[in-house]
Amino acid sequence: MADAVLFEFLHTEMVAELWAQDPDPGPGGQKMSLSVLEGMGFRVGQALGERLPRETLAFREELDVLKFLCKDVWAAVFQKQMDSLRTNHQGTYVLQDHSFPLLIRMASGLQYLEEAPKFLAFTCGLLRGTLSTLGIKSLVTASVAALPACKFQVVIQRS
Amino acid sequence: MADAVLFEFLHTEMVAELWAQDPDPGPGGQKMSLSVLEGMGFRVGQALGERLPRETLAFREELDVLKFLCKDVWAAVFQKQMDSLRTNHQGTYVLQDHSFPLLIRMASGLQYLEEAPKFLAFTCGLLRGTLSTLGIKSLVTASVAALPACKFQVVIQRS
Numbered sequence: 001m002a003d004a005v006l007f008e009f010l011h012t013e014m015v016a017e018l019w020a021q022d023p024d025p026g027p028g029g030q031k032m033s034l035s036v037l038e039g040m041g042f043r044v045g046q047a048l049g050e051r052l053p054r055e056t057l058a059f060r061e062e063l064d065v066l067k068f069l070c071k072d073v074w075a076a077v078f079q080k081q082m083d084s085l086r087t088n089h090q091g092t093y094v095l096q097d098h099s100f101p102l103l104i105r106m107a108s109g110l111q112y113l114e115e116a117p118k119f120l121a122f123t124c125g126l127l128r129g130t131l132s133t134l135g136i137k138s139l140v141t142a143s144v145a146a147l148p149a150c151k152f153q154v155v156i157q158r159s
Numbered sequence: 160m161a162d163a164v165l166f167e168f169l170h171t172e173m174v175a176e177l178w179a180q181d182p183d184p185g186p187g188g189q190k191m192s193l194s195v196l197e198g199m200g201f202r203v204g205q206a207l208g209e210r211l212p213r214e215t216l217a218f219r220e221e222l223d224v225l226k227f228l229c230k231d232v233w234a235a236v237f238q239k240q241m242d243s244l245r246t247n248h249q250g251t252y253v254l255q256d257h258s259f260p261l262l263i264r265m266a267s268g269l270q271y272l273e274e275a276p277k278f279l280a281f282t283c284g285l286l287r288g289t290l291s292t293l294g295i296k297s298l299v300t301a302s303v304a305a306l307p308a309c310k311f312q313v314v315i316q317r318s
Binding site for chain 2: 005006009010011017021036040044047048051076077
């Protein structure tokens, strides 16, 4: 269906547009567009979190919320489930997607690895925003070892 | 379903972000972000056009293509159909949506009318891009008289 790819197409254009507008930072600097993308993802995630089924409010444990992200949220956004979820039981969770949809269309090969972060920033924000709506403060980062697989690390911020 | 609103949420964030980055032009000038949004819509429309069912290639008449936009493309993007389609049979088509999804969440009231163009630019591009993939060059503009209804005017460019 066209509507499933619409989000992907729009995401691709958004990344390209923000990237093109953003001048290269000095050595060690980070492109501003990465934090812009993360912020957009955060707000979309927040809004999405408010649309989730009511039963999600009954989550008792943090792990239930993370499982919900991996199953329901991922299905709503990417029409698939996250492939694995691990935790150290101390507030750190590693979510692994062996074939992340926003990376699939990229050519694979080591030389494209450095292009990957710009396709992950929005989704990091999306996870952080959804968690925020569910009452959990977190830091979310992503890493890629071999395209199109990627890992999202969620570190819960206790207040 | 969350995936239907995902496009809307992302579109809203994209408009807000591009608008915030773009300084106000002088009197009579037009914000650059409008043409950026239109360009993004064009490329998304082109890509979407390539994903459409094969039968679309068999369109014999221009009007068939426009009907296809009003029914299938609109359904794929907005989960509804366009409300009316009129033509002067000389290459100008007026597509009317009585309740355009990207305007529905805006408060209605005359004072918000001037905010409407930024929520229409992407979709103008989307229509132009899809038509382009189907082999038709066009100019697409939009106008709003009473929120959340709007009209898209498609003028075919004969070469």
